[in-house]
Amino acid sequence: MTGDRTPPMRLKGAPSWLINQVSAHSHRLVTERFAAADARGYHYRLLAALAEFGPGSQAELGRRTGVDRSDVVAALNELAEKKLVERSPDPTDRRRNIITVTPEGRDHLSHLDGVLAQIQEDLCAPLSPPEREELIRLLTRIVDHHVRARPSESPGAK
């Protein structure tokens, strides 16, 4: 029997390894199912931010969604090409573009909402509802902690 899949002990107990495994699986689900819906992760993030916070500049979108400025450009190009989003110059600040979701964009987003909900369900399948709560709580704590510790831009709000 050559097919022994048991990983080294050093890895089995390491949070970074576990997180990575789960993330890889989650990523697999997201890319597969979003691809079936003609989308990818960045698209959902941007559409979600636009739908919740209203039209905004690209830089703002990037900040909210954790997507790099340059990647925002590319993702918005793709979204605009599919008429899910519109770029228009900001009259009050000519450096900026104001990005708006089109009605089709909103439709697409709510479809993706459904897809994503199913992904959560499948991902957390082995966990009971209170366990899922707990997992969310723990992960949120970690995220918040490290977000606060990462300036990365606009460190001193003047």
Add this chain to the structure above:
Amino acid sequence: MTGDRTPPMRLKGAPSWLINQVSAHSHRLVTERFAAADARGYHYRLLAALAEFGPGSQAELGRRTGVDRSDVVAALNELAEKKLVERSPDPTDRRRNIITVTPEGRDHLSHLDGVLAQIQEDLCAPLSPPEREELIRLLTRIVDHHVRARPSESPGAK
């Protein structure tokens, strides 16, 4: 104040998003600090498997560590170039290479062990010891569940 980093609600509560955020941060820590030690993730995985299970073929290494065959080749090339590992043909099966860790490889591995331990510490900083236990437990459950559901190779061990 334009620097509003609050993410969309749809994302904040989604396990897949949280996992991804934590994984991204974890990945950042790993690549940065391993790079400082002249290594990367794959190297550690392979060295760990070799140290724990003894010399083995490349295919076996890949299975244990979740690294694709083709990526095992590349990573082993890098390790071999640094004399951390040795490739020798298996006399009993001429298709196989037998990979062995050198003493330098073991040294390097124990150094990386330290680096990785510190990463776990930093990553889980906001969590109490029992909370870390719980996180590990929950993540392990998810990993085990999905591993079992993924044949991916050698489905029927004959």
Add this chain to the structure above:
DNA sequence: GCCACTTCATTGGTCTCGCCAACGTTGGTC
């Protein structure tokens, strides 16, 4: 009013990681 600093959108890279297809070689089975 001018100059320095910052922000913005955009271009064009890099790197890791996960994965897939194909090839030639070798082993094991029928």
Add this chain to the structure above:
DNA sequence: GACCAACGTTGGCGAGACCAATGAAGTGGC
């Protein structure tokens, strides 16, 4: 001897997270 499975290797892909540089445009201090 024919077939199929496993092995190592090469070469490629796409997603995601980055980084550096550029030109245009706003902002503050003096």
